[in-house]
Amino acid sequence: MRLCPNVKDQFTRNDGKTWDIQTNVLGERIISEKSETANLWLIGDSMAMGYGLPSKETQAYYLKSKYNLETRVIAVDAIGTNGILKLLKETLASTKKEDHPKQIYWIWNPSDFIDDTVEKTGLKHFLYPIHFSLTRISYLYRYLLPSPPTNVYTSYGDPILYPQNHITYNNLKKFFTDPSLPQSKISVLFSWGMSREGIPDTKDPNYTLAKTFFQIQGVKTIDLRQRTEGLFKEQKQVYIPNDGHPGPALAELFADAIAKAFLNLP
Numbered sequence: 001m002r003l004c005p006n007v008k009d010q011f012t013r014n015d016g017k018t019w020d021i022q023t024n025v026l027g028e029r030i031i032s033e034k035s036e037t038a039n040l041w042l043i044g045d046s047m048a049m050g051y052g053l054p055s056k057e058t059q060a061y062y063l064k065s066k067y068n069l070e071t072r073v074i075a076v077d078a079i080g081t082n083g084i085l086k087l088l089k090e091t092l093a094s095t096k097k098e099d100h101p102k103q104i105y106w107i108w109n110p111s112d113f114i115d116d117t118v119e120k121t122g123l124k125h126f127l128y129p130i131h132f133s134l135t136r137i138s139y140l141y142r143y144l145l146p147s148p149p150t151n152v153y154t155s156y157g158d159p160i161l162y163p164q165n166h167i168t169y170n171n172l173k174k175f176f177t178d179p180s181l182p183q184s185k186i187s188v189l190f191s192w193g194m195s196r197e198g199i200p201d202t203k204d205p206n207y208t209l210a211k212t213f214f215q216i217q218g219v220k221t222i223d224l225r226q227r228t229e230g231l232f233k234e235q236k237q238v239y240i241p242n243d244g245h246p247g248p249a250l251a252e253l254f255a256d257a258i259a260k261a262f263l264n265l266p
Contacts, residue, residue, distance in 0.1 A: 001076050001083055002027035003049075014242040019054045029073045031055045031064065038070035040262055041101040043088055045115065046077035048107040050251065052240045057248035059107075062255035069259060072101070080115035081171035089180055104186045105222075105258050109193055110159075110206040116168045159204035169213060176217045187261060188214055189254060191224040194244035200229055222257050 005027040010020045024030050042048050050058035060071040192200035214221045232238045236249035
């Protein structure tokens with residue numbers, strides 16, 4: 001699954017503000033038509049893609065404008081762990097060896113615990129675009145749909161602690177043991193998601209368990225939870241209103257942390 005290639009469009013968010021998105025021929029989000037070789041790759045789902053953010057508020061923009069770092073954004077919204085693995089492997093395989101990244105940063109969040117359970121394979125992979133379109137345009141279709149699993153990431157549930165035998169942990173083990181990936185180059189970043197109350201979801205226990213899991217797997221982690229709480233106390237726009245995706249302040253925090261790690265800054 002990739003974004004549609006060669007797109008330049010605008011959309012309206014739930015808070016009434018517009019955001020633009022531009023993609024290249026590969027279906028990767030870009031911040032300008034000028035393309036340069038990037039040895040820093042950003043992977044993940046909607047959080048890495050910058051869903052809902054104007055181009056000039058994305059992680060890639062801050063990395064370029066503040067640190068002059070070109071970033072290749074290999075991310076698609078609503079994609080699960082296996083989808084990210086497949087996308088990264090395909091991109092590595094189709095990229096010349098000399099253009100492979102020096103470092104890869106994955107913005108991870110517990111929404112994968114839901115995305116992984118509904119990831120579409122086989123016939124469902126082809127039917128899902130139809131289902132997605134109907135959920136956007138048909139109230140009757142949405143009304144007839146069964147209720148999804150209760151969880152904070154569906155906007156009306158409370159966070160639950162997922163067991164270590166959950167499919168996401170199995171998929172993550174698969175990801176971090178895949179011999180075709182440059183495992184030593186991969187780092188995982190994470191921060192607090194937004195709760196139903198619009199504040200950092202510090203009650204969600206999955207971040208701590210996931211961090212321990214990553215450490216056991218030998219994965220480098222960048223934990224931005226405490227700094228995110230600080231930004232929220234400073235009344236920065238940490239989340240997109242009525243949405244929950246990272247706002248410009250959190251996107252800039254991700255960019256600063258990536259640049260610090262990539263450039264070995266103090």
